[in-house]
Amino acid sequence: VIRTDALIVGAGPVGLFQAFELGLLEINAHIVDSLPYPGGQCAELYADKPIYDIPALPRCTGRELVDRLLQQVAPFKPGLHLGQEVQQLRREADGRFAVATSAGTQFLARTVFIAGGVGSFQPRTLKLEGLDAFAGGQLRYGLDDATHFAGQHVVVVGGDEGAIDSALRLARAGAQVLLLHRRDLPDAASAAFRFIAGQATGFAQHGGRLTHLHIATADGHTLHHALDALIVCLGLSPRLGPITQWGLALERKQVVVDTTRFQTNEPGIFAVGDIVHYPGKRKLIVSGFHEATLAAFAAAALLRPDEPVLLQYTTTSPRLHELLGVNIKPIA
Ligand SMILES: Cc1cc2nc3c(=O)[nH]c(=O)nc-3n(C[C@H](O)[C@H](O)[C@H](O)COP(=O)(O)OP(=O)(O)OC[C@H]3O[C@@H](n4cnc5c(N)ncnc54)[C@H](O)[C@@H]3O)c2cc1C
Numbered sequence: 001v002i003r004t005d006a007l008i009v010g011a012g013p014v015g016l017f018q019a020f021e022l023g024l025l026e027i028n029a030h031i032v033d034s035l036p037y038p039g040g041q042c043a044e045l046y047a048d049k050p051i052y053d054i055p056a057l058p059r060c061t062g063r064e065l066v067d068r069l070l071q072q073v074a075p076f077k078p079g080l081h082l083g084q085e086v087q088q089l090r091r092e093a094d095g096r097f098a099v100a101t102s103a104g105t106q107f108l109a110r111t112v113f114i115a116g117g118v119g120s121f122q123p124r125t126l127k128l129e130g131l132d133a134f135a136g137g138q139l140r141y142g143l144d145d146a147t148h149f150a151g152q153h154v155v156v157v158g159g160d161e162g163a164i165d166s167a168l169r170l171a172r173a174g175a176q177v178l179l180l181h182r183r184d185l186p187d188a189a190s191a192a193f194r195f196i197a198g199q200a201t202g203f204a205q206h207g208g209r210l211t212h213l214h215i216a217t218a219d220g221h222t223l224h225h226a227l228d229a230l231i232v233c234l235g236l237s238p239r240l241g242p243i244t245q246w247g248l249a250l251e252r253k254q255v256v257v258d259t260t261r262f263q264t265n266e267p268g269i270f271a272v273g274d275i276v277h278y279p280g281k282r283k284l285i286v287s288g289f290h291e292a293t294l295a296a297f298a299a300a301a302l303l304r305p306d307e308p309v310l311l312q313y314t315t316t317s318p319r320l321h322e323l324l325g326v327n328i329k330p331i332a
């Protein structure tokens with residue numbers, strides 16, 4: 001069990017900046033995200049597109065913003081737990097929060113910050129009844145190690161860059177590949193693999209193994225395609241999921257917070273960024289940064305009730321320089 005002052009659900013831009021603001025107030029934090037990389041929507045939905053409305057950064061891409069946020073928070077060394085969804089959150093008798101993730105990581109946190117954005121990003125599934133029983137075995141969502149499939153018959157389902165790239169990597173690794181997408185894909189013409197425009201309608205199994213995929217082709221045929229593995233690359237979609245199960249007051253699937261502390265109806269659980277609702281809320285990164293700043297001050301007051309929470313400037317405070325690991329010489 002990892003003990004921490006603060007646990008942040010979501011490593012989007014707001015969750016990352018939350019860790020920074022907490023760090024300035026000497027509150028250590030761990031961050032969990034279901035994606036295998038930090039950055040939330042900026043990384044997942046528009047990594048290469050420019051953003052123009054971050055204060056003092058006239059133009060930067062989604063990826064660049066995430067890199068800068070990671071660099072900014074680095075002095076505080078937040079624990080980053082990626083590729084796992086926070087599923088359980090419950091208050092213990094001593095007031096701390098017991099938090100558990102899909103990977104079995106457990107935390108005991110004194111405060112929790114929900115920075116879950118539009119929800120936890122999960123792979124879109126192929127909706128065929130009973131197919132999920134093969135997940136993690138013959139059925140994979142996304143491809144990591146292509147060489148594992150050398151010599152096998154593999155069907156890749158999907159039509160985006162990731163799907164085409166997976167088909168190519170598999171073919172190069174020596175697999176017999178069929179790429180299946182609902183419509184024609186002019187970009188997918190490749191000598192390396194076979195392409196079919198059509199849809200999976202069912203499957204056959206024998207002795208607990210997936211043996212065939214039934215395909216209705218776009219030109220009206222039915223195929224029973226023999227396969228060893230099925231790689232589904234249909235992208236990711238956000239799912240609010242477990243956040244709705246934690247007893248927090250919600251309004252239209254947003255977490256309700258007060259605008260002085262950004263606290264939810266549960267004392268000690270704060271919420272910031274796209275996930276929150278309050279009068280006048282705008283889903284912009286800059287709004288999330290403000291929310292994270294005030295939430296950090298509120299958490300400091302809660303964690304250290306006997307000490308005043310002083311506002312210090314990063315430009316002039318020797319203590320903050322020490323925390324940030326910078327050594328600014330006084331101007332003579
Ligand atoms: C195409 C596009 C362009 C945009 N352009 C701009 C722009 O120019 N300027 C601007 O200000 N804003 C822009 N936005 C909006 C901006 O991206 C969001 O306001 C911002 O990403 C919100 O940050 P966040 O950290 O609150 O949430 P997110 O970025 O959504 O991150 C939330 C993270 O929480 C994770 N998560 C959720 N639930 C769980 C859970 N239970 N367990 C583990 N992890 C979980 C998710 O996987 C996700 O990574 C744009 C959005 C889009 C889609």
